[in-house]
Structures are given as structure tokens and as C-alpha cells.
Amino acid sequence: MNLTKVCLLLCSILFIVMYFNMSFYERWLKSKALSDNNNMFDQMEKLDVDYRNHYRFGATYSFDKDIQRTLEGKKNVILLLPNNAYMKSINVTTLDMQEPAVFYYFTGINAVWASSPNVEQANWAVFAGKTGVRVLEIKSQGQRDSIISLYKKFAN
Amino acid sequence: MNFAGLFFLVIAHFISGRGVLQLFKLRLSLVQTICFSFIIGVPLLSFVPCFVQLLKIPITFNSIYVAIAIFSLICGIPAVIGLKRPKLGMIVIPEIYEWPFLLLCLVLIVLSAWRCFYYPTLARDMLSGPELLAEYAVREKTMISSVFNIDLHTTNNYFKSPYITCLQIIYKLLVQPYGQTWMTVLYIPFVTFMFSMLHERIHPFFASLLLFLFMAVPDLFAYSFVMLYDYSNMVFFFCGFYFLIKHLENKQGNYFAFAAFLFGLATYIRVETLVLVGFFAALPLYVYIRERVPVAKIAGRIALLLAVPLAAYLICMQVFVHSFVPIAYHATNDINPNLGDISYFFNRIKQMNDVLIFGAQGLEVYGHFFNFFLIVFFADIIFALANRGKQTYNKEARYALFGIVVIYFGLPFLGYLFPLYDIMNTTKRGLFKIIPIMILYMANSGLLQALSKKISDWDSGVNKTPPTPKPRPAANVATAKNRPANTPGKQK
Numbered sequence: 001m002n003l004t005k006v007c008l009l010l011c012s013i014l015f016i017v018m019y020f021n022m023s024f025y026e027r028w029l030k031s032k033a034l035s036d037n038n039n040m041f042d043q044m045e046k047l048d049v050d051y052r053n054h055y056r057f058g059a060t061y062s063f064d065k066d067i068q069r070t071l072e073g074k075k076n077v078i079l080l081l082p083n084n085a086y087m088k089s090i091n092v093t094t095l096d097m098q099e100p101a102v103f104y105y106f107t108g109i110n111a112v113w114a115s116s117p118n119v120e121q122a123n124w125a126v127f128a129g130k131t132g133v134r135v136l137e138i139k140s141q142g143q144r145d146s147i148i149s150l151y152k153k154f155a156n
Numbered sequence: 157m158n159f160a161g162l163f164f165l166v167i168a169h170f171i172s173g174r175g176v177l178q179l180f181k182l183r184l185s186l187v188q189t190i191c192f193s194f195i196i197g198v199p200l201l202s203f204v205p206c207f208v209q210l211l212k213i214p215i216t217f218n219s220i221y222v223a224i225a226i227f228s229l230i231c232g233i234p235a236v237i238g239l240k241r242p243k244l245g246m247i248v249i250p251e252i253y254e255w256p257f258l259l260l261c262l263v264l265i266v267l268s269a270w271r272c273f274y275y276p277t278l279a280r281d282m283l284s285g286p287e288l289l290a291e292y293a294v295r296e297k298t299m300i301s302s303v304f305n306i307d308l309h310t311t312n313n314y315f316k317s318p319y320i321t322c323l324q325i326i327y328k329l330l331v332q333p334y335g336q337t338w339m340t341v342l343y344i345p346f347v348t349f350m351f352s353m354l355h356e357r358i359h360p361f362f363a364s365l366l367l368f369l370f371m372a373v374p375d376l377f378a379y380s381f382v383m384l385y386d387y388s389n390m391v392f393f394f395c396g397f398y399f400l401i402k403h404l405e406n407k408q409g410n411y412f413a414f415a416a417f418l419f420g421l422a423t424y425i426r427v428e429t430l431v432l433v434g435f436f437a438a439l440p441l442y443v444y445i446r447e448r449v450p451v452a453k454i455a456g457r458i459a460l461l462l463a464v465p466l467a468a469y470l471i472c473m474q475v476f477v478h479s480f481v482p483i484a485y486h487a488t489n490d491i492n493p494n495l496g497d498i499s500y501f502f503n504r505i506k507q508m509n510d511v512l513i514f515g516a517q518g519l520e521v522y523g524h525f526f527n528f529f530l531i532v533f534f535a536d537i538i539f540a541l542a543n544r545g546k547q548t549y550n551k552e553a554r555y556a557l558f559g560i561v562v563i564y565f566g567l568p569f570l571g572y573l574f575p576l577y578d579i580m581n582t583t584k585r586g587l588f589k590i591i592p593i594m595i596l597y598m599a600n601s602g603l604l605q606a607l608s609k610k611i612s613d614w615d616s617g618v619n620k621t622p623p624t625p626k627p628r629p630a631a632n633v634a635t636a637k638n639r640p641a642n643t644p645g646k647q648k
Contacts, residue, residue, distance in 0.1 A: 004615040008253035008361045015365065016256055019372075024519055028374050033267065040270050049333055056276050099310040101284040104303065105291060116307045 060096045061106065063133075068107040070135045071124065079103075079111040080122035080138070080147060085154035090128055114151035120144070157273065161330035162337060165201070166194075168224050169341055172231035173197030178238045180414040186243065187352045194345040195391065198338055199421050200231060202322040205299065209480065214297040217329050224326065250360065257364035264371050265347065269340040272381040276334050279384050281581075282320070285313025287383070290324030290335065299325075299480045308483070315485050318476045319425045320385060336383050343380045346391045347371060350592065353398070357552075357599040359608035369528060370595050375521040376588055385426050386585035392422035393429060394592040397436065400461075401555045404443050412440070412457060416464040423465035427472050428570055428577070432589075433465045435562045439555065490574050504568035507579050512587060521584055522591075529594045532601050539603040548602030556597035563590040 020026055032038075046052070053061050071077050084097045100111040112119045125147050127136050138144045173196035177189065184192065204223045205215060213219050250258055277287045292301035299321070308314065327335035350370060354363035371377060379387045396418035403411035419436075423429040437458050444454045477485050492500070512518040513526055540548040549557075567586045571577045577586075598604060 002615070004611065005252055008251075008611070009256070012253050012256045012361065012365070016260065016368075022524065024523060025372070028523065032374065033264070033377070038267075038271070040267070040274075043270070043274055052274060053276055056278060099280075099284060100307040101288055101303075101311050101313075102280065104306050105283050105288045110306050112307045113310070116309055118307060 057106075059094045060098065063095055064098070064103065064106040067126065067135055068109065071109060074124070077109055077124050078118070078121045079109055079135075080119065080125040080144075080151070081111050081113055082126060082128050082151050083113055083115075083154055086151055087128060089154060090130060092128060092133065095133075114148050119148055122148075157332045158330060164221075165224070165326065165330055165338075166341060168228040169194050169197030169201060171197070171228045171235070172200045175230075175232040175235040176200060178234040180410045180417070181238075182410060182414060185352065188349055191345040191349040191352070192395075194341060195349070195395065196421070198323070198342045198388070199319060199392070199424060201227065201326060202319050203227070205293070205322040205325045206318055206476065206480070209299045215293055215299065215325060215329075216297055220326055220329050250364070254360050254364040257368040261347065261364075261368055261371050264377055265344060268343060268377065268380040269337075272336050272340050272343075273332065273334070275381070277336065277383050279382060281313050281316075282383055284308075284311040285316050286318075286320040287324060287335075289314055289321045290328060293321070293325050294328050300482060304482050312485075314481055314483070315477055317385065317425055317427065317472050318480070319388065320383065324383075336381075339381060339383060339387070342388060342391060349395075350595070354595070354599050358604060359611050361611065362604050362608060363599070366595050366598055369525060370591065372523065373525045373591055374523050375584070376591060379585065379588070384585065386588050389422055389426040389429060390588040390592065392418050392425060393432070393589050394596075396422055396433075397559050397593060398596070400436065400440065401552055404440060404555065405551065413460065416461050419461065420464035420468040424468040424472060427469050428574065430465045430469050431570055431573065432562065432566045434462060435566050436559070437461050438562075439558055490576055492573055492575050495573075498572075501568055501572035504571040504579070504583075505565070508568055508583055508587075511579055512584055517580070522587070525591065525594075529598065532598050532604065535603050536601050539606070543602075548606075550600050550602075550605070553597055553600035553602070556593050556600060559593040560590055560597065563587070563593065 020029055046055075067079070071079070081100065081103060082097055087093070087095060087097055098106070100113060100116065103109065103111045112122050122144060123138050125136055125138055125144075127134055127147065138147070170190075170193045173193035174189075176196055177192055201224060204227050205220065207227070208215055208219055208223050213223075277283060282288075288303055289299065289301065292303045293299045296302060303314070323338045324335040327338050331337055347367065347370075351363065351367050354366050357363070358366070376387070396415045399411050399415035399418060403409075403415055419429070419433045423433065440461065441454065441458055444457070473485075473487065494500070509515075512521065518526070536548065536553075563586075567577075567583050570586070571579070571583055577583065
């Protein structure tokens with residue numbers, strides 16, 4: 001190996017050291033590129049699709065699956081969902097309430113928001129209150145209207 | 157994961173891409189031929205589920221498998237006809253000083269490929285659009301699925317190009333439930349091509365360094381495994397620009413046609429690319445006029461450059477949206493109703509500068525990449541001023557600067573035309589297109605070229621012992637003795 005190559009090798013090593021010494025790239029390397037949460041070797045032992053979904057989507061995915069189990073076997077369900085603004089107003093911050101299209105992707109359940117054009121067809125609702133979040137069947141127009149008007153206050 | 161399915165698809169991408177590449181009769185190196193075969197093969201296969209759907213055949217593992225096999229064989233015919241024994245050059249092992257950069261690049265490639273496989277699709281734009289359509293197309297065996305019966309008032313993502321939807325259908329059926337691994341099939345050939353392209357232009361030390369800078373742009377790396385349209389769009393847009401430049405240098409029509417084809421693919425992936433291609437048409441127009449090319453030829457070429465992306469646009473908007481999306485779409489609704497207010501355009505430029513290029517948000521997205529570029533750019537200006545009289549900007553550098561300017565002003569213009577083209581998402585990712593062009597500029601930078609030459613001279617000077625001068629006939633050699641009196645001696 002000649003002197004030029006040795007010098008260039010040292011230059012490349014020096015450049016890389018300086019590069020990852022810049023605070024931004026140091027942080028990027030540790031928190032994004034090589035973070036412990038993304039450890040490839042750990043992940044190789046956890047290849048189950050459901051685990052990976054839970055890992056990526058967190059509580060929201062579990063919430064969706066719970067609703068799916070609750071409504072299993074029910075026909076022609078149109079589920080009224082609260083939106084994120086409403087959930088935040090009752091201090092539920094761990095759940096990311098999805099829009100109807102994304103909810104359908106995870107659950108196969110037809111859902112609507114209070115702002116949806118076909119909200120009047122909703123026959124089930126995710127009701128979130130101070131006592132918790134539950135799925136209930138809408139049995140009357142008055143019940144539907146009261147939930148819709150509650151959620152509409154926070155509609156986008 | 158179905159490795160046999162992945163292997164089949166990789167071969168199918170290669171064969172179909174190689175066949176289409178053969179049609180253009182380009183003279184590329186073996187590495188670049190292989191890279192472009194894969195790169196082109198990815199969007200080509202995305203047409204297959206559309207054909208299957210148009211023929212009203214259920215979308216199943218078997219139908220897609222057979223359709224891909226037939227499609228690849230048909231596309232591969234030109235490659236078989238023009239088959240020649242490949243010229244296998246010597247395998248060039250990177251120099252020792254390139255390895256630190258290349259090892260880091262390799263780590264990034266492995267991480268990207270793994271995350272592409274491991275993580276489900278995350279982006280909301282995908283989950284409410286192409287990924288949703290693909291998932292239900294697989295479940296219900298048709299692209300006109302139950303998705304169109306649900307409440308879609310919060311999204312318009314189902315109107316987007318069929319590129320991702322169809323690739324997801326293929327990869328979900330043949331490879332793994334999340335699909336997505338096609339991104340790695342595109343990513344690896346593209347970075348390999350970038351490395352090969354840089355190696356042709358600059359000293360290997362700088363080539364590896366620039367490749368590393370390119371691959372370590374934080375969001376660019378992230379979007380190599382987070383599924384969205386922008387990384388693919390950047391790949392085809394840059395390749396189109398690269399071959400347009402090659403055409404302007406070698407004047408060969410097949411390079412121009414290939415550039416138009418690649419711009420067409422970029423437009424197929426993101427339809428608004430058509431506007432940027434329109435701006436790019438100014439470059440060949442200017443060069444042709446300067447070179448006094450006949451008007452008819454200029455008109456034909458510019459028409460071709462615009463017609464191919466326009467055809468891609470029409471395929472997306474007329475064929476795909478009309479055939480596979482049973483909901484009316486009016487593109488005019490997306491256009492800014494107040495086009496007379498130009499201040500919106502300048503406001504967009506300001507926002508792009510303040511938020512993305514020089515702002516704190518920009519640092520998170522692009523790291524210090526723009527700063528590196530600006531350092532090289534201003535150093536080049538100083539270098540050019542210090543070397544007045546010498547040409548320090550080669551043609552490619554000037555073309556690359558033109559490309560940078562077009563994207564710099566083109567993206568805010570798109571934001572002005574389509575208000576949905578926002579700063580924090582669409583413009584942010586649209587700026588990916590400027591990054592490889594900046595890399596191309598840096599590879600042609602006068603200063604880095606001069607440094608490259610110095611390093612090469614130094615290297616060859618250290619390595620090689622000067623050849624023993626052979627005695628030459630006195631008549632041919634102007635020695636000090638027989639040199640005319642007014643001829644200066646060689647200055648050392």
C-alpha cells in the first residue's frame with residue numbers, strides 16, 4: 001500500500017469521525033439508524049405478523065382489534081368513530097383515532113366520522129366518555145343525534 | 157417470506173427491464189446495464205395487475221404469477237434478439253480508502269432492506285389509498301373492491317397512480333403480507349448506479365464520499381423503506397435528467413428517447429412531474445437553438461419529451477382512474493382558483509427556504525446536505541474566480557445547476573398551482589429530486605475535479621518510477637542543442 005492510499009484512508013476515516021461527531025448526525029445514528037428499538041437481530045426472533053403490527057402501530061392497533069372482536073358476527077355494521085380532537089378533550093392521548101378508510105384497512109369494518117356524509121346510517125358507535133371507551137349499539141335516532149352532536153363539536 | 161416468489165420477481169424485473177432497455181440500444185457499462193434493467197423492470201411489472209383486471213381475470217396468486225411470466229417473456233424478446241456475449245471487464249475492487257465509506261453504505265443498505273421487509277406500511281397516505289386498495293384487491297380478488305363502498309370523504313389517495321397499488325398486489329401475493337420488498341429491488345440498483353456514475357466522473361475517494369453523503373441524507377434513507385411515491389419518483393426523474401444530459405453531450409437520439417421514457421415513468425409515479433418535465437424542456441431547447449439544429453427537428457424532439465410523460469399522465473388519469481376507481485374525479489378542482497395572485501408563489505419559495513432548506517425542520521429531514529452542497533458551490537465560485545481564463549465549470553456541471561434551479565423554483569410553482577401540494581409533506585419529499593442532481597453537480601465541481609486530478613497525479617507520481625527515456629532520432633527531438641533560438645525550453 002503506498003503513501004497516497006494510506007493518507008486517503010486516514011482522510012476517509014477522519015471524515016467519518018468528524019461527520020458523526022456533528023451533534024445532528026450523532027443523534028441520527030443513535031436514535032434512528034442504529035437505535036436499540038430497531039435492533040435487527042432482536043427483530044429476527046420476532047417475525048410474527050401480528051407482533052410486528054402491534055410493534056409498529058401500538059395501542060391503536062390493539063384498540064382496532066378489540067373492536068373487531070367485539071363486533072365479530074354482527075352484520076351491516078356502520079360504526080361511528082370519535083376523532084382525535086374529541087379524544088384529547090377527554091384526556092385520551094394514547095389512542096390515535098383513525099379515519100374511516102384506515103380503520104377499514106385494519107378491521108374490515110365500515111366506519112364513519114361525525115362529519116361523514118352518511119353519518120345518519122351509523123348503527124354502532126365507539127363511545128368515549130370519562131368512564132372509558134366502549135362500543136355500543138345505537139338503538140334510537142335520539143341516541144344517534146346526541147352522540148353525533150357531541151362528536152361534531154370537535155369535527156375537523 | 158416466500159423466497160422463491162421473491163427470486164421469481166427479481167428475475168422477472170430484470171428480464172422485462174433488460175428487454176425494454178435493449179430497444180433503446182444504449183451503450184452502457186455492464187454494471188449500469190444490470191442496474192437499469194432492474195430499475196426499469198420495477199414500474200414495468202406494475203402494469204401487470206392492471207392488465208389482469210382489464211381482462212376481468214380474478215387477481216390470484218396463479219393469475220398474477222402466470223401474467224408476470226408472460227409479460228416478462230414478451231418484454232424480454234428484444235433482449236433475446238439482440239443477445240450478445242456480455243463484455244466482462246475486470247472486476248474492480250474498491251481501493252482501501254473507499255472501504256470506510258462503502259462499509260457504511262452497506263450497513264445502510266442492509267438496514268433499509270431489513271426494515272422494508274420487517275415493518276408494515278406506516279404512512280397514512282398509503283393506508284388510506286394504495287395500500288388499502290392493494291390489501292382488498294388481494295382479499296377480494298379484484299381491484300374494484302369493497303373499499304369504494306366505504307366512507308372515503310377524508311381522503312383522495314385512491315386517485316393516486318396505480319404504481320404502488322399494483323406492486324403491492326404483486327408482492328403481497330408472491331412474497332410477503334406487507335409487500336414492500338420491491339423498494340429494495342429499486343434501491344440497491346439505484347445506489348449502485350450512482351456509485352458507478354460517480355466513479356466515471358471523479359476520483360474514487362470523492363466518489364465514495366459523495367455516495368455516502370447521498371445515502372446518509374436522513375429522510376432519503378428513511379424513505380428507502382417507508383413506502384411512498386417520492387423515492388421512486390426521484391429515481392426515475394434523476395435517471396431521465398441524467399440521460400437527457402448524456403444526449404446533450406453525445407447528440408444521440410436513442411439517449412433522448414430513453415430520457416423521455418424515464419421522465420414518462422417518473423410522471424406515471426407522480427403525475428405532477430409533468431410540470432417539471434415541461435420546465436426541463438427548456439434545456440434541450442436552448443442547446444438546440446445554440447447549435448442551430450433545424451426547427452423541425454427541435455419541434456419533434458421537444459414534442460417527444462413532453463408527449464411521453466403526457467401519455468403516462470393520461471394512463472394514470474384516464475385509464476386507471478376511469479377504469480378502476482368508480483368515483484368521479486375532476487382534476488380541475490385541485491387547481492388554485494386564484495392563479496392571478498402571484499404572491500402565493502413567492503410565499504411558497506420563502507416558506508421552502510425558511511422551513512425546509514435553512515430551517516430547523518430541514519435539518520431533521522436533510523441533515524447538513526444542503527450545507528455541504530453550498531460549501532462546494534461557493535468554493536467552486538471562488539475557485540473559478542481564482543482561475544480566470546480556465547474553464548472550471550464543465551457542461552455537466554452547468555446542466556446540473558440548471559436542473560437544481562428548475563426544481564428549486566418548480567416545486568413552489570407546483571405548490572402555487574395545486575394548494576394541496578403542501579410544504580411539510582409534498583414539497584419536503586419533492587425536494588428529494590434535487591439531491592441526486594446536487595450530487596451530480598458536486599461530481600463535476602471544478603474544485604473537486606482539480607483535487608481529483610492532483611490526487612491522481614500524486615498517486616501515479618509516487619507509484620510509478622519514471623520510464624527510462626529511450627534514445628530518439630535527433631531529427632525528431634528539439635534538444636537544447638538543435639532547438640531554434642526563439643523556442644522556449646520546457647518549464648518545470
